[in-house]
Amino acid sequence: MAQGEVFGFLGPNGAGKSTTVRMLTTLTTISGGSAQVVGIDVASDPDGVRRKIGVALQEVGLDPRQSGREILILQARLFGLSHAEATARARELLELVELTDSADRRTKTYSGGMKRRLDLASALVHRPEVLFLDEPTTGLDPASRLVVWEEVRRINQLGVTVFLTTQYLEEADQLCSRLAIIDGGTIVREGTPASLKADLKAKRGDGIEPTLDDVFLDVTGRGRERGAGEVREVQ
Amino acid sequence: MNALKVLGGRGLREAWRTPDALLPTLLIPLFFLVVNVGQAARIFPTDTTPFLRGQSYAAFQLPATILLAASFGTAALYLVEEIENGYFDKIRATPVSRTSIALGRLIAEPIKIAIMTIVIVLIAIPFGVSVSSGIIGLILLVILAAGWATGYAAFLQFVALKTRSAAATNSAGLVFFPLLFLTPNFVPRDLLTEPMEIAATFNPVTYVMESMRSLILEPLNWANVAPGFLVVSVFVVAMLAINVQVVRSYD
Numbered sequence: 001m002a003q004g005e006v007f008g009f010l011g012p013n014g015a016g017k018s019t020t021v022r023m024l025t026t027l028t029t030i031s032g033g034s035a036q037v038v039g040i041d042v043a044s045d046p047d048g049v050r051r052k053i054g055v056a057l058q059e060v061g062l063d064p065r066q067s068g069r070e071i072l073i074l075q076a077r078l079f080g081l082s083h084a085e086a087t088a089r090a091r092e093l094l095e096l097v098e099l100t101d102s103a104d105r106r107t108k109t110y111s112g113g114m115k116r117r118l119d120l121a122s123a124l125v126h127r128p129e130v131l132f133l134d135e136p137t138t139g140l141d142p143a144s145r146l147v148v149w150e151e152v153r154r155i156n157q158l159g160v161t162v163f164l165t166t167q168y169l170e171e172a173d174q175l176c177s178r179l180a181i182i183d184g185g186t187i188v189r190e191g192t193p194a195s196l197k198a199d200l201k202a203k204r205g206d207g208i209e210p211t212l213d214d215v216f217l218d219v220t221g222r223g224r225e226r227g228a229g230e231v232r233e234v235q
Numbered sequence: 236m237n238a239l240k241v242l243g244g245r246g247l248r249e250a251w252r253t254p255d256a257l258l259p260t261l262l263i264p265l266f267f268l269v270v271n272v273g274q275a276a277r278i279f280p281t282d283t284t285p286f287l288r289g290q291s292y293a294a295f296q297l298p299a300t301i302l303l304a305a306s307f308g309t310a311a312l313y314l315v316e317e318i319e320n321g322y323f324d325k326i327r328a329t330p331v332s333r334t335s336i337a338l339g340r341l342i343a344e345p346i347k348i349a350i351m352t353i354v355i356v357l358i359a360i361p362f363g364v365s366v367s368s369g370i371i372g373l374i375l376l377v378i379l380a381a382g383w384a385t386g387y388a389a390f391l392q393f394v395a396l397k398t399r400s401a402a403a404t405n406s407a408g409l410v411f412f413p414l415l416f417l418t419p420n421f422v423p424r425d426l427l428t429e430p431m432e433i434a435a436t437f438n439p440v441t442y443v444m445e446s447m448r449s450l451i452l453e454p455l456n457w458a459n460v461a462p463g464f465l466v467v468s469v470f471v472v473a474m475l476a477i478n479v480q481v482v483r484s485y486d
């Protein structure tokens with residue numbers, strides 16, 4: 001991954017996306033080989049990695065009995081900030097994700113979109129160099145999804161490198177400067193969305209502009225049958 | 236140390252904000268105190284029952300009440316909830332020591348139970364109960380209850396971490412009931428039938444209960460108090476060590 005990019009990690013269900021994220025974020029022991037994040041070995045210096053990364057997993061990890069502000073302050077203090085620094089940082093992040101008005105309400109009263117935005121903010125308290133987002137928009141309605149996309153772009157503009165897994169190819173197309181497709185535990189294709197589409201267009205030679213969906217289906221060994229206005233996936 | 240303080244503070248806030256979970260831990264033991272005393276107090280009148288040492292039967296029953304209050308460990312159920320919703324992973328992804336993560340939530344438990352023990356003793360005073368070992372005895376009683384609560388909460392937290400299941404953690408909490416009934420709960424150990432006496436002798440809760448009873452019924456007697464402190468110390472150290480180990484190897 002290059003510094004400052006939004007890197008997409010795509011793959012069918014069960015391909016190993018979430019497991020990869022959990023390994024890179026020190027939450028699961030690496031079963032084989034080695035991994036480095038920001039030049040730090042994940043297995044030998046997990047705390048070093050933790051200081052450099054932010055994590056927002058598939059499940060929105062919030063404590064329902066605390067307010068949004070308390071969660072951010074607690075998270076910041078766990079990264080070593082003083083109470084005053086943590087309070088100031090929480091205020092700043094609540095403004096960033098536009099949750100200032102709801103900051104002192106307990107998170108159990110938040111909507112799904114608000115919870116996800118707070119989760120993103122809590123991953124940023126210590127100004128990480130890399131932000132890992134594991135399917136950040138799964139389960140959100142289309143409007144909330146657009147808000148999260150906007151947040152991811154804003155975070156990236158602040159200089160944070162983003163590693164994003166998603167099942168939504170449109171999301172990857174919108175957000176990622178580069179992506180990799182994993183299937184059966186192996187990366188089967190890597191490049192920019194434009195280059196991957198151009199490669200497929202050249203390969204098919206039919207002059208039709210492929211979408212990222214077509215690229216995904218092509219590299220994961222699936223195809224599409226077209227006819228009578230219907231499109232269906234076949235193995 | 237900072238992380239331990241921060242996580243401990245969160246545990247206390249959590250307890251304060253969930254009175255619906257806290258109240259039963261006070262009311263259910265008091266209910267058992269009232270029922271047990273109501274059933275047996277006339278069998279053991281103060282003036283003709285030497286083991287009461289001049290106090291009411293409620294004083295004899297008080298340790299069971301305190302121990303029951305100290306054995307709910309509701310915080311472990313919140314931990315399961317956090318494992319399920321991903322918040323536990325969020326905390327694990329921070330660079331704080333795994334020991335702080337293991338112990339952070341447990342810090343609130345002794346504070347909660349210390350307050351609850353004082354409340355139970357205050358409620359019992361109008362019913363003719365006093366702490367015969369004085370203020371030092373009361374402090375020791377509170378420490379013993381808080382220690383037991385820490386060990387038991389750590390046991391339930393261990394179950395929560397291993398099973399990640401609310402049902403299993405809830406069921407593990409019930410383990411205390413057979414242990415409580417295998418103690419000299421209603422009469423001193425030497426008045427139990429032989430099989431019960433043997434069972435009570437092998438039951439570590441017996442020694443905690445007898446130490447508490449000694450503090451309530453007689454002037455400070457270290458020989459009678461020490462076994463309970465020894466059992467609680469071993470229990471707490473063992474449970475905390477297991478918890479730290481489980482959090483370190485948690486995947």
